[in-house]
Amino acid sequence: xxxxxxxxxxxxxxxxxxxxxxxxxxxxxxxxxxxxxxxxxxxxxxxxxxxxxxxxxxxxxxxxxxxxxxxxxxxxxxxxxxxxxxxxxxxxxxxxxxxxxxxxxxxxxxxxxxxxxxxxxxxxxxxxxxxxxxxxxxxxxxxxxxxxxxxxxxxxxxxxxxxxxxxxxxxxxxxxxxxxxxxxxxxxxxxxxxxxxxxxxxxxxxxxxxxxxxxxxxxxxxxxxxxxxxxxxxxxxxxxxxxxxxxxxxxxxxxxxxxxxxxxxxxxxxxxxxxxxxxxxxxxxxxxxxxxxxxxxxxxxxxxxxxxxxxxxxxxxxxxxxxxxxxxxxxxxxxxxxxxxxxxxxxxxx
Amino acid sequence: xxxxxxxxxxxxxxxxxxxxxxxxxxxxxxxxxxxxxxxxxxxxxxxxxxxxxxxxxxxxxxxxxxxxxxxxxxxxxxxxxxxxxxxxxxxxxxxxxxxxxxxxxxxxxxxxxxxxxxxxxxxxxxxxxxxxxxxxxxxxxxxxxxxxxxxxxxxxxxxxxxxxxxxxxxxxxxxxxxxxxxxxxxxxxxxxxxxxxxxxxxxxxxxxxxxxxxxxxxxxxxxxxxxxxxxxxxxxxxxxxxxxxxxxxxxxxxxxxxxxxxxxxxxxxxxxxxxxxxxxxxxxxxxxxxxxxxxxxxxxxxxxxxxxxxxxxxxxxxxxxxxxxxxxxxxxxxxxxxxxxxxxxxxxxxxxxxxxxxxxxxxxxxxxxxxxxxxxxxxxxxxxxxxx
Numbered sequence: 260x261x262x263x264x265x266x267x268x269x270x271x272x273x274x275x276x277x278x279x280x281x282x283x284x285x286x287x288x289x290x291x292x293x294x295x296x297x298x299x300x301x302x303x304x305x306x307x308x309x310x311x312x313x314x315x316x317x318x319x320x321x322x323x324x325x326x327x328x329x330x331x332x333x334x335x336x337x338x339x340x341x342x343x344x345x346x347x348x349x350x351x352x353x354x355x356x357x358x359x360x361x362x363x364x365x366x367x368x369x370x371x372x373x374x375x376x377x378x379x380x381x382x383x384x385x386x387x388x389x390x391x392x393x394x395x396x397x398x399x400x401x402x403x404x405x406x407x408x409x410x411x412x413x414x415x416x417x418x419x420x421x422x423x424x425x426x427x428x429x430x431x432x433x434x435x436x437x438x439x440x441x442x443x444x445x446x447x448x449x450x451x452x453x454x455x456x457x458x459x460x461x462x463x464x465x466x467x468x469x470x471x472x473x474x475x476x477x478x479x480x481x482x483x484x485x486x487x488x489x490x491x492x493x494x495x496x497x498x499x500x501x502x503x504x505x506x507x508x509x510x511x512x513x514x515x516x517x518x519x520x521x522x523x524x525x526x527x528x529x530x531x532x533x534x535x536x537x538x539x540x541x542x543x544x545x546x547x548x549x550x551x552x553x554x555x556x557x558x559x560x561x562x563x564x565x566x567x568x569x570x571x572x573x574x575x576x577x578x579x580x581x582x583x584x585x586x587x588x589x590x591x592x593x594x595x596x597x598x599x600x601x602x603x604x605x606x607x608x609x
Numbered sequence: 610x611x612x613x614x615x616x617x618x619x620x621x622x623x624x625x626x627x628x629x630x631x632x633x634x635x636x637x638x639x640x641x642x643x644x645x646x647x648x649x650x651x652x653x654x655x656x657x658x659x660x661x662x663x664x665x666x667x668x669x670x671x672x673x674x675x676x677x678x679x680x681x682x683x684x685x686x687x688x689x690x691x692x693x694x695x696x697x698x699x700x701x702x703x704x705x706x707x708x709x710x711x712x713x714x715x716x717x718x719x720x721x722x723x724x725x726x727x728x729x730x731x732x733x734x735x736x737x738x739x740x741x742x743x744x745x746x747x748x749x750x751x752x753x754x755x756x757x758x759x760x761x762x763x764x765x766x767x768x769x770x771x772x773x774x775x776x777x778x779x780x781x782x783x784x785x786x787x788x789x790x791x792x793x794x795x796x797x798x799x800x801x802x803x804x805x806x807x808x809x810x811x812x813x814x815x816x817x818x819x820x821x822x823x824x825x826x827x828x829x830x831x832x833x834x835x836x837x838x839x840x841x842x843x844x845x846x847x848x849x850x851x852x853x854x855x856x857x858x859x860x861x862x863x864x865x866x867x868x869x870x871x872x873x874x875x876x877x878x879x880x881x882x883x884x885x886x887x888x889x890x891x892x893x894x895x896x897x898x899x900x901x902x903x904x905x906x907x908x909x910x911x912x913x914x915x916x917x918x919x920x921x922x923x924x925x926x927x928x929x930x931x932x933x934x935x936x937x938x939x940x941x942x943x944x945x946x947x948x949x950x951x952x953x954x955x956x957x958x959x960x961x962x963x964x965x966x967x968x969x970x971x972x973x974x975x976x977x978x979x980x981x982x983x984x985x986x987x988x989x990x991x992x993x994x995x996x997x
Binding site: 516 | 642643647651654655678679680681682683685686687688690691692694695697698699710711714715716717718719722733735781782783784785786787
């Protein structure tokens with residue numbers, strides 16, 4: 260194990276910008292990725308498919324963290340942008356007969372273009388007002404999903420064909436997992452690097468103080484639009500993958516609660532943090548499932564009051580979120596940093 | 610003596626082997642207890658549970674007990690998908706009792722691929738077309754059939770010379786929109802004049818704007834394709850605005866609890882019901898009355914009961930033929946012919962080309978704060994109606 264400094268003693272910007280601060284981190288991340296890829300070999304399909312949903316959520320959460328966490332623009336339309344991605348990916352594959360590998364980026368770009376259109380109000384609006392404008396995006400898109408029957412199948416929904424390489428179709432739990440996991444790792448790597456670039460620093464400048472940013476030569480409107488479209492691009496990719504995961508997409512999935520779920524993910528995980536997006540996505544995907552399984556198990560032990568126990572689920576969910584916000588106001592990412600710092604300085608923490 | 614000992618030994622073995630070989634049959638149940646449709650989802654799930662307990666106490670499926678895994682997915686599709694995976698991979702269920710359009714639509718490709726028969730309470734007509742959804746079944750008239758039956762009843766009782774005028778009020782969601790195209794076509798065919806269409810949201814708290822439009826067009830009849838709460842809102846506002854239009858509605862638009870919600874505005878409202886009402890004089894109701902200890906249950910409860918009853922019947926046949934697998938259950942379900950639900954519904958028939966259980970629809974009406982049976986409409990099993 261390598262020895263590291265107990266404070267910040269970097270002498271060059273290059274050092275400061277390193278993704279992997281020490282060789283140990285590099286090895287640890289490598290091992291973790293290896294673990295992620297090998298998990299399906301010794302776990303059940305249920306675990307694998309749960310991890311698939313987490314990977315999709317990670318991509319979506321990274322997207323909304325770019326616009327909300329890094330650029331400081333509240334977006335309540337992430338769910339709808341995912342829908343745009345899912346429906347357009349399926350449309351490109353079914354109607355234009357494009358392979359998934361072309362359709363998915365195209366769907367991402369479609370979502371990005373639409374995200375950019377709905378990002379336009381950010382030129383004039385800030386804070387809550389912008390939030391309401393993006394909320395309008397959510398509702399307009401919801402309406403389109405329900406009524407653009409040719410593309411979305413209207414209220415019946417539409418099938419989403421599986422991706423193929425040659426004759427191999429990604430229609431099993433494992434192959435879908437590997438696909439989404441690879442995409443999620445790509446998204447994490449891309450986001451991490453984006454934040455080290457001029458664009459990423461401009462986003463943060465816009466968030467921290469828009470006047471100073473503008474004085475420093477950051478075109479506010481341009482970077483807000485870029486962040487909206489990048490965020491929607493992520494949502495579009497996540498939506499395409501969601502289509503692959505379920506095989507069938509219906510408008511009912513991309514409603515306002517989906518958008519709020521993603522916002523909750525980054526608030527719980529940590530605004531403006533890549534690791535926060537990941538932790539938030541894991542937390543918000545696992546908690547409802549854990550509660551469902553937990554209350555279901557309790558209900559089978561006490562069959563008489565089974566449904567009563569089940570109905571506590573939403574309440575417990577709410578309480579856990581509230582407790583989190585009280586005791587972890589900076590999100591899970593902060594807790595993660597504390598844990599890291601503890602072990603870094605162990606046993607001589609000060 | 611030797612033979613006697615041998616037979617004793619055999620009997621003992623049979624006794625010992627009995628509980629061992631009689632494995633449980635695991636059935637998954639995706640229920641909405643706490644979600645958006647929990648008000649009707651809970652009684653439905655209760656009905657399923659009650660029948661399972663009943664059949665288990667009455668000998669089970671050829672001696673095998675049913676292990677029913679009831680899970681609340683709160684009408685959220687991701688949770689339904691996750692639970693489905695759990696049912697499939699961990700619990701190894703052979704069949705599933707599902708619930709609403711959200712989960713049923715999202716899962717219909719997967720259950721077809723995984724060959725897991727899926728009985729649901731989403732009665733969209735396209736789920737009855739086995740070419741599109743081979744593993745989906747249900748035990749109630751589909752929404753389109755319900756609307757057609759209502760129209761036919763009205764037309765049959767129409768005495769005036771002019772064409773009856775009809776309007777459609779429904780929420781802008783899958784459940785609301787599903788029967789409208791088929792219903793409109795049939796209304797024109799029957800000689801109705803279609804005068805208007807309005808959307809009232811499922812969560813609407815008032816419907817004055819839409820009803821003022823309806824009032825202007827003065828239809829004689831209007832279809833309500835909503836759920837209990839939105840229907841009560843429409844009926845109350847219609848009464849307030851003095852509409853003379855007579856309303857009739859879909860299977861989820863009202864139940865026995867309606868008078869409490871609508872406070873008198875429901876008088877004369879006609880609703881499609883999928884099964885017998887509690888207390889009806891049919892053989893199947895005796896068992897229900899015994900099981901519930903005379904505690905009245907809403908019609909959704911009884912439909913849950915019938916859904917499980919039908920599934921159990923198929924399980925019995927499949928088990929007898931040693932084909933207690935997904936494809937086996939589907940095969941024997943599709944051979945089900947005039948299965949008698951002891952009068953709780955019309956006899957159920959499925960075939961490999963048609964999953965419509967029956968074509969008869971019961972209409973009930975609210976009279977003096979009570980839901981009473983009004984008529985039973987028998988529609989022809991037309992091929993062109995399948996899936997529409």
